[in-house]
Amino acid sequence: MLLFRPLFVLLVVFLTLLFAPINSHNESGEWSCESSESGTQIAAEFRPGVVTLDGHPDDWKDIGGFDFSLLPALDPHEDDAYKGGKMTVKALHDGKDVFFLLQVDGEYAYSKGNSNKCPSVALMFQIGENATYHNMGGCKESPGSCTNKNCRGHEVDIMHFSIGTAIPGRLYGGNLVDAGTGTDRFGHLVDVYSWNPHCRYLDGLGPSGTNNTAQNDWKGAWWHSSLNVHSGFVDEDSPYASNGKKGTYYFEFSRPLRTMDWFQQDAQFKIGDTSKFSAAFWYPVDGKPWHGSGHYTVSCDWLPLNFISGGSTLTGSGTATTSSWDAAVAFSLLLSVVAFCLSVFVGYRVSMRRDTPYTEMSHL
Template sequence: MLMFRPFFLFLLAIHTLSFQLVYSHNESGEWSCESSDSGTHLVAEYRPGVVTIDGHPDEWKDIGGFDFPLLLALDPHEDDAYKGGKMTVKALHDGKDVVFLLQVDGEYAYSQGNNNKCPSAALMFQIGENATYHNMGGCKESPESCTNKTCRGYEVDLMHFSIGTAIPGRLYGGNLVDVGTGGDRFGHLVDVYSWNPHCRYLDGLGPSGTNNTAQNDWKGAWWHSSFNVHSGFVDEDSPYASNGKKGTYYFEFSRPLRTMDRFQQDAQFKIGDTSKFSAAFWYPEDGKPWHGSGHYTISCDWLPLDFISGGSTLTGTRTATASSWDAAVAFSLLFSVVAFCLSVYVVNRVSMRRDAPYTEMTRL
């Protein structure tokens, strides 16, 4: 078993390096934010047993969502917005897991094995109370000095899905091979945390090494509306459709509301509470590979995400109450009919007795 350990560590190093390259982040100039979505509250409704994570949007048709223009993260101005259209974001939970749907119009672009020439999506959540949306947490420390102590309170939780090796409709994310980190060597749907753009790590890894107790809690799948096969693709079917076809990308993601994290690397969600959230999208425009800092986002600041408790429960309660009320009304109506019939019978009997000849009782 020992002979495989160096090979595993080599693969892990390569995987971590590729992750760092994908997330390269270079910012120049002064950054400013004038968010037009300050009053928007995303809502994760309670809808158990509705969605299957397969990339298909059919089950979401009755779930409300929000449309957001996609603006460049480092230069959030409408003039440079993503030209393909807006991103629709929907969310729900079943009391155990939270589920997201990201829907973005875009011509089909896919280059197998090259993540940067395929669309990519990410979610980000605040963990630490001081964590800012801008600069992925906003800790001022450099890569040489950022640690879980020097950047305590600036943690953000990230999920990133690069689809260059992911088959449409197939499930990716946490797998047995990558247990101990937030990695996913099969589909690159990775579970990440950061303190700033230059201090980002797979769950379980960090500046002090690995803790070997983390896991990738996310699962997800993707789809494009131009696909005409619904029975399922395999790897040999790549590129799955012709590049340039107009349509819509769909990304579905799920994760437990609460995880086994003990190192401030996962956001923890609670029904009835509000979390801070954002979503991002990368696209290889004009066939050119995207770079890490060239992504679009749905807002230039955190957006509140409300986890609604009892939405469907209230509906169910109302239905149950209505059923009980209907039963009570039916019983009362039946009782009234029986009482009325009984009254008619009694009155009829009394009337018949009054018609009989009166006979005075003789005294003894």
């Protein structure tokens, strides 16, 4: 037991250092938000059996996407937008899991082991009813006083993927080795909750200690269009392509709609309901390492994410499902009418032959 305590402390320190790249969040000046994306609603349609989670966008070609300008998170002005292009966000669900694809143009940049010199993405969802987009939940408490009691209702759920140790096309996120926290020691695809930018923790960790029931429910992979080896990379292939090549980054993720969360650290999704959502992007502009608060986002406020039920899914022209059902009902009704008319006709013919003498058939 005496040996276990220092080992446990070392583990917590290691996880803290692993999570450190996104702990910096400094804001100056008065916050203002005039979102051009107001009214935009992201639809997660019911499309079972469509997506394979490998970072490749091919199986998303028939899924509609939503394009967003990437503006600085702390000072969202069009003049300072990400110069590489817009981010396209796609979403769907299969009744059990939700899937996301983020794609954004950018020259290939990869520095093995240095996440801040590689692109990075995050998804954020509202958990608590009072959780604001701005200030990642908006709890007014300081880092030393945040607790799950005085910040209750301000929880947000964050998935963050730093690709500095992630091989393109390989799956990262929840794994058995890291069970008990939201960390991912292999690819840094971590599961996080937050009350504000300075009170942010891996699932399972927090100011009141740890619990061993948390888990990282996210899985994901990444790819870049300049990569020309589709049979699969290994770690020794790094940096996988030449830096500076033009192309598009693809980040693909999935998570169960509902998780085994006992501590208000995961957003829970329900088919037919709408959740609040946002996405962020970090990029080493001009080769300079990015810092935690130097990220771009798709909007300066929450975006609605609508989980469409299977019965509401529209295909083709948008009316195929309903039209097929109506046609089947009409055909069944027609058959019923025809059968009824035939029975009336047969009954009429039988009644007309009642005057015909009955002749008993002799036994053979």
